[in-house]
Amino acid sequence: MTKVYLRFPINYYSIFSIRYSLITISFLALTIMSLTSSGQPVWHVLPNSPNQSFRHDDLCFVNPKLGWVVNIRGEIWKTRDGGESWEKLIHQPTAFRCVGFIDSLRGFVGNLGIAHWANSSDSVPLYKTLDGGKSWIQVTKFSGPRPNGLCGLQVVNKDVIVACGRVDGPPFFIKSVDGGSTWTSKDMSAYAGMLIDVYFTSRDTGFIVGGTDKSRSASSSLIIYTTDGGKTWTTKIKDPGRYNHCWKITHSSKKTLYVSIEEKLMTDTLKYFKSEDGGATWIEKMVPDVQYGESQGIGFLNDKLGWIGGNVGYTLCTVDGGKSFNKMPQGYLLNLNRIRFVNDTLAYAVGQRVYKFCK
Numbered sequence: 001m002t003k004v005y006l007r008f009p010i011n012y013y014s015i016f017s018i019r020y021s022l023i024t025i026s027f028l029a030l031t032i033m034s035l036t037s038s039g040q041p042v043w044h045v046l047p048n049s050p051n052q053s054f055r056h057d058d059l060c061f062v063n064p065k066l067g068w069v070v071n072i073r074g075e076i077w078k079t080r081d082g083g084e085s086w087e088k089l090i091h092q093p094t095a096f097r098c099v100g101f102i103d104s105l106r107g108f109v110g111n112l113g114i115a116h117w118a119n120s121s122d123s124v125p126l127y128k129t130l131d132g133g134k135s136w137i138q139v140t141k142f143s144g145p146r147p148n149g150l151c152g153l154q155v156v157n158k159d160v161i162v163a164c165g166r167v168d169g170p171p172f173f174i175k176s177v178d179g180g181s182t183w184t185s186k187d188m189s190a191y192a193g194m195l196i197d198v199y200f201t202s203r204d205t206g207f208i209v210g211g212t213d214k215s216r217s218a219s220s221s222l223i224i225y226t227t228d229g230g231k232t233w234t235t236k237i238k239d240p241g242r243y244n245h246c247w248k249i250t251h252s253s254k255k256t257l258y259v260s261i262e263e264k265l266m267t268d269t270l271k272y273f274k275s276e277d278g279g280a281t282w283i284e285k286m287v288p289d290v291q292y293g294e295s296q297g298i299g300f301l302n303d304k305l306g307w308i309g310g311n312v313g314y315t316l317c318t319v320d321g322g323k324s325f326n327k328m329p330q331g332y333l334l335n336l337n338r339i340r341f342v343n344d345t346l347a348y349a350v351g352q353r354v355y356k357f358c359k
Contacts, residue, residue, distance in 0.1 A: 041359050042358070050077050055352050057337055062103055064343075072112060093122055106179065107133065111127070112149040113166060142174065145187050147185055172186065172188055193219060201278070203229065204228055207249055221246045223249075243265075246261060252300040252306070253302075260272050260298040260310075262310065285322055296311065305318070306322060309334075310336060
């Protein structure tokens, strides 16, 4: 299996802070050979994982072996052996966008909805399963307005599940506090034009990221925050510029959070938001010598090592906490949309394929 090491011993940080354009092929080869012998975790392209011409959209693992992958082509895939083999559970004209499981049996997938670029004919915003994905039940009843579609979903605990949507609007927030038996829905047009991803730190405290307008050309990046379970929201970030919106939110610790920024042009300067105080304050980070506007998937293993990818031909890696980024080798984390960390030495990611970070 082809592999490349991306978690570096401390004495390699200074070496890899050099700009990518100055590193020669021979130097890279020698470094990778040295790292290969150190037993550090690496990213693998899972050879038997389902391939998508564009990408898979989301994934969820409830333990190191058992996981599910979804995409807007209407597919749900399942693995029981850590990605060595895959079973296609369903394929239908639904734009499956997000997924979360409480345990090995109870799970949920969100649908982007109809009248959208995903070319879906399914108006059901949410599905749930009680048998690990063998069968799926439509969720159509909400206390509040029915959402048009969903983009982000999180299982906070066995009782609380939250979700939001959608890119290009209209914006909604939904929540269950009884393990998915009943759902409430809130029209979020007073706060946003589009909502794309959600992350709660407890049953009542959380963040949603997206944009100020349903039109991408008129939108500005937006991060909103609640401490009352989603009844009310306050704005943490509202970027004064246009042609951009937030895409994914992730965290490397309870205090350190990151949000990717998708800008209109691929040639825009790489930007992302970072908080080091649990989301109380946010700083926009800019990497001036890197052109990577359409950044979407983002993940940081710790305060040094992280990745940003999206709808371009390569993914970026940092080993110095985001001060600089270098291109990953061709084919690794291609079209990255989501990274899920299981522990400090195991993660899974989806893009054009399914990828695994392990020893």
